[in-house]
Amino acid sequence: xxxxxxxxxxxxxxxxxxxxxxxxxxxxxxxxxxxxxxxxxxxxxxxxxxxxxxxxxxxxxxxxxxxxxxxxxxxxxxxxxxxxxxxxxxxxxxxxxxxxxxxxxxxxxxxxxxxxxxxxxxxxxxxxxxxxxxxxxxxxxxxxxxxxxxxxxxxxxxxxxxxxxxxxxxxxxxxxxxxxxxxxxxxxxxxxxxxxxxxxxxxxxxxxxxxxxxxxxxxxxxxxxxxxxxxxxxxxxxxxxxxxxxxxxxxxxxxxxxxxxxxxxxxxx
Numbered sequence: 001x002x003x004x005x006x007x008x009x010x011x012x013x014x015x016x017x018x019x020x021x022x023x024x025x026x027x028x029x030x031x032x033x034x035x036x037x038x039x040x041x042x043x044x045x046x047x048x049x050x051x052x053x054x055x056x057x058x059x060x061x062x063x064x065x066x067x068x069x070x071x072x073x074x075x076x077x078x079x080x081x082x083x084x085x086x087x088x089x090x091x092x093x094x095x096x097x098x099x100x101x102x103x104x105x106x107x108x109x110x111x112x113x114x115x116x117x118x119x120x121x122x123x124x125x126x127x128x129x130x131x132x133x134x135x136x137x138x139x140x141x142x143x144x145x146x147x148x149x150x151x152x153x154x155x156x157x158x159x160x161x162x163x164x165x166x167x168x169x170x171x172x173x174x175x176x177x178x179x180x181x182x183x184x185x186x187x188x189x190x191x192x193x194x195x196x197x198x199x200x201x202x203x204x205x206x207x208x209x210x211x212x213x214x215x216x217x218x219x220x221x222x223x224x225x226x227x228x229x230x231x232x233x234x235x236x237x238x239x240x241x242x243x244x245x246x247x248x249x250x251x252x253x254x255x256x257x258x259x260x261x262x263x264x265x266x267x268x269x
Contacts, residue, residue, distance in 0.1 A: 004251040005043070006036040008175075008210040013242050016179065022187065025177035029216040036212050036253065043255055049265075051254065052214035055086035058142055058170055062089050064262050065166065067139035071095070073126045073155055074145035074172075077115060083142065091118040093138075095129045096145070126151075130158040137164045144172040147189025149236065153197055156222065160204075163224070168261075171195060171220035174208045174249065179238050192241055195220050196248050199230035208249045209257045220249075221261065 011032055019027050040048035051057055062070065068090040075094025076082040084094050115121065122129050126145050141159040145151065152171070159169050174195055176188040183189075199206060205225030208218050230248045234240070245251060258265055 003207070003256040004210055004246065004253045005039045005255070006032065006210060006253050008032060008251055008253075009242065009245040011035065012175075012177070012245065016238070016242055019177075020179045022178065022180045022184070025181055025216060028177040029211060032210070032216075033212045036210075039253065040255075049254070049258065050214060053083075053086075054142075054170070054172060054215065054217065054219060055083045056214070057209075057219060058083070058140065059086070059088050060262055060265070061140060061168060061170070062087070064264055065139070065168075067167070069093075069136065069138045069140075069164075071138045071141045071159070071162075073129075073141065073143045073159075075121070075142075077119070077121050083144070087142075089140075092116075093120045093122065095122045095124055095126050097123060097125050126155050126158070130162065134158075134162055137162050137167070139164050139167045140170065141167070142170045142172070146185055147173055147187070147191050148185040149190045149193040151185075152191045152194030156194055156198055160222070160224075165224055167223070169220075169222040171222070173217055174220040175210070175218035175241075175245070176238070177216065182238050182241075190236070191220075192249065193234070193236050195222075196230065196234050196241075198222065199227070199248055199250070202226060202229055206250050207252045207257070207260065210251050210253055213254050213257075 015028055070087055070089040070092045072084050072094045075084040075096050077084045077094050122133050124133060141163060143155045145155055156169065173188045173191050175192060176182040181188040198204060205223040205227055208220050210218055232244060
């Protein structure tokens with residue numbers, strides 16, 4: 001049984017020369033949504049389980065594993081609508097210099113005193129944080145910083161070095177839905193390349209949850225464990241991604257995600 005019953009990779013390959021521009025992602029997502037809803041109805045009937053956004057995914061992992069320490073790279077604790085604000089965890093840290101074009105002093109000192117006890121924000125780039133300020137290990141890390149290959153690679157590497165043995169890394173924006181979306185680190189970017197680099201290792205468990213699960217985003221997951229490494233030499237271009245996406249990115253659909261990462265919930269479905 002394939003781990004992605006929606007055949008997301010097949011869809012992307014069929015539409016890569018039809019929908020190329022940034023905003024064409026909506027059309028690709030609409031097609032994927034139709035396919036995935038049909039699959040969900042076949043698997044679960046008229047009332048399939050649903051996960052609405054990335055915060056709900058993260059909170060589900062926290063609750064299922066009794067995680068206590070959360071780190072968000074790219075967190076925006078000054079916004080009540082942010083992912084960081086929605087996360088329910090005993091201790092929460094965020095790292096963000098504050099602006100996509102450089103260190104922004106706008107938010108510094110404006111909200112830290114309002115944060116709950118046990119929560120901290122570091123007004124640093126993630127590389128600086130791990131080198132200068134990180135003095136603990138985390139149960140769960142959400143990587144949603146600069147969406148560029150080398151930065152994502154370093155964020156994964158540093159997070160693994162500061163992750164508890166049973167912990168997990170969650171990554172945002174793993175699959176650009178169109179060719180142009182891969183070109184901007186302020187959109188989806190080429191995050192997939194940093195993830196794919198770690199598919200060469202045997203000592204990790206890695207998957208990417210395909211849409212839809214309430215969002216057009218694809219979320220990556222990395223844990224310490226085991227996997228069959230991706231054997232091909234990686235070519236860092238969009239066509240190579242699509243032509244190898246099922247294996248290289250270890251695609252899973254919502255049912256497979258629940259079975260693998262939320263087994264207690266799966267028993268109740």
